[in-house]
Structure formats: structure tokens, C-alpha cells
Amino acid sequence: MAVSFRLQATDQAARAGLLTTPHGPVETPTFMPVGTQATVKGLTPEMVRAAGAQVILGNTYHLALRPGDELIRDLGGLHRFMNWPGPILTDSGGFQVFSLAAQVKVTDRGATFRSHLDGTPLELTPERAVEIQQNLGSDIAMVLDECPSLADATPATVRAAVERTVRWAERCKRHHTRRDQAQFAIVQGGLDLDLRAECARDLVAMDFPGYALGGFSVGEAPEAMHAALPACAALLPEHKPRYLMGVGRPEDLLAGVAAGIDLFDCVMPTRNGRNALAFTAGGPIRLRNARHRRDPAPVESGCPCPCCAGYSRAYLHHLFAADEMLGPTLLSLHNLAFYLRLMREARAAVRGGRFAAWRAGCLARWNGDE
């Protein structure tokens, strides 16, 4: 059984659809919690599922390094290994080329990492990235791409990254054999629309089952990304899923949905949750701040998540002050519930043809305008 996508409703550029995978359906647009090392940090799969997640991420580089992709394959694949029965998308390690740039050497052949764990060299070629992901057995695999780092982003380096990304995508596609796994391509090009168009054109010609926009939220102003998204999304095939990688804050997700994006992932709800920041309909709040010390109210009133259903801001404040592990767990749970509820409401708004108005209301509440 393969991965398929059906576009079901549109509201201007915004879309609602259904992504079908061997491990279950995914209603889009949606948010995918990040589980880099075969765990959404601090949460059990049951909690992730209860928060409303339909699909989660895993990571090629991290899992190949530890515990090893062959070990996971031998133990029945990533789904069984981590006890997540639903769909999984694995990132290719392309982002680690960017985030671990200090210890990576990139050539046309591939990227050579010095393991951040023990220094052991790891060569990640496009072919190896495919192999690892096939061993992991994810429902959706990503091609290895080169995400140009903002530090040396000149027109020439961005162009070089685009061209290499296209060549690597070709190699990934050729090497990919698993029929029960879809492989998505990644469009690079920074904020240069001509390069984006060129990259998209070449990748679309290769006929991948899904396309991602990479290289956003890597240091540019959020407004610049918001401005570029509609045109970038429009470069992608209408009837295939579109994935905006690594994004982002709630307002970024809504900008993405408005632009016609279907899939999002980001560490923000879980990482910020671990760091005592809660996303709410009234804007973000920092539970470590002294003002919450005696506040009996839940993190977000009206939120049905287990955190808000049973615990006060005062209690969360205490857990973080005492450095208790339940604090990060509860706030990660709430933040995921918030993100996933946001996407659920976005789907309903698109289907109801009232997405723009609904989005404006969300932004107004976050900014404290009402």
C-alpha cells in the first residue's frame, strides 16, 4: 500500500486534504511533532496521540548514529521500535548538514559528518540517506538536500546548494526501492524566487509524490518568509502534498496554510514546552515568571488537554522552579495539543470557506487585541 493524497477543499490558496499512508490517514493541513531520536521528547506515544497527532517525525542522521538503522530494521522497524503505530516521516539529515555545519564537509558525493557523539566519521550520501530511511521503514522519506547556511549565503552559494539539491534528489529517487514508502523532494533557493522556481521546475519534472519547501526559518526575518511563501507554494503541484519544513510559530503555520501548505513540523512546541513556555489562544506565556506563582487558573482556560484539565499555572510554575520532569512533560503535552487543535480548526475553516477571517481572529487574540 502506497502513500496517496487527495485534495478535498480549497479556500483561496489554502487547502484541506487527506494524506493516506500504510500506517493510517492524515488530515491536512496538519502539524507533525518532532521525534528526532525515536521519541517525542518527554512524552509517551499515547500522549502524543491523545494530543491529536496523526503523524510524527524521525531523523535519519540521529538514528543512523544511535542506535543504528540496521538495528532498528532488525527489531521490526521504527514504528514497532518506538511503539508509534501511526504514520512516520523521516527527515534525511539534510538539516544536520546545516545545524552541525561546523563538523560537516560537503562535496558533491555527499556530506561527511564527524559524529557529534564521539567523533566517528559518518558519510551521508544521497544513496545512504535513502538506505537508512528504508531500514527505518518510515511512511514518508525525504531526499537528502543541502540547506545553505545563512552565514555564507551569497547568491552563488545558494545557487550551488540548489543545483546540488537537484542532483542529489535525482540520485535519491533512482536509489529508492521501497514501494510502501513515499519519497518527497525538497525545494531550496532561499529567498530568491527565481532560484526557487528553477529548483521546483527541475524537481517537479522528476515526478515525486510530494514536495517540501526547505531552507526557511534559518535566520531570515519571519516577515520575509511569510512574503515568499505564497509564490513558493504555488510552484508546487496542486494535487500533491506540500510540506514546509521546520516551521514554526503558530503565526508562521497560519501564514503557511494561507499560502497553500499542507504539512508542518517544528521543535518549538516541545522544546519551548520543556523550557516553560506555553502557547495559548491568548498568546505565549512563560510559566517560570513570578507572576504565575499563585495563579490557580489553568495554562489555557477552556483547553481540554490533560495539562489544562487538571493543573494550575501555580503548579506548573512550581514544577519548573523545582526542576521536576513533570513540568516539561505537561507543557509539551499542552503545546502539542494547542498546535494540533490550531490545525484542526484551520482545516474546518478552510472547509467552511472562512479561513481568512478565522486566521485574523487568531492573530488578534495572540497579539492581545481582544
Add this chain to the structure above:
RNA sequence: GGGUAGGUGGCAGAGCGGUCAAUUGCACCAGACUGUAAAUCUGGCCUCCUCGGAGUUCGGGGGUUCGAAUCCCUCCCUACCCA
């Protein structure tokens, strides 16, 4: 009563003539976090103004010195040991 070791910013604890408004940790206050080397990191934390400074600090009081948290005298207090 005798002896010894001490009293430093909320706490612990450096410093032992100038480079000390005083290392560091904790606590406290605030901020950051966007395909996770992150349950992490950054900043602030005597008072007053704007950068830069100014003014008061290292148990109390007195003294030596150009200059003292650092040396001397004295008083008070604490811990331990001996009676």
C-alpha cells in the same frame, strides 16, 4: 574560665595592602528558542543617574598607610576542644 578557628553581598564560599563594587555556585528576576548536539542557552542581580560615571559596602568602633575586605588595637558574636 582557658585554648583554637572564624565572622565577606539572600545563602554557600573565594579574596588576605592598590588591578575589589568584590571570583564562583545556588537562589532570585527577565529574555531567547522555528526539518532538536537544547529538560538548553543568554542577560540582570548594593543605591542613584543616560553610555559613562557617582555614592555608600566585606561584624561594631578606633588606628596605621598616599591607599584597607586585606595590617594593628578593642569590643561584640559563632563553632569546636579543654576545664
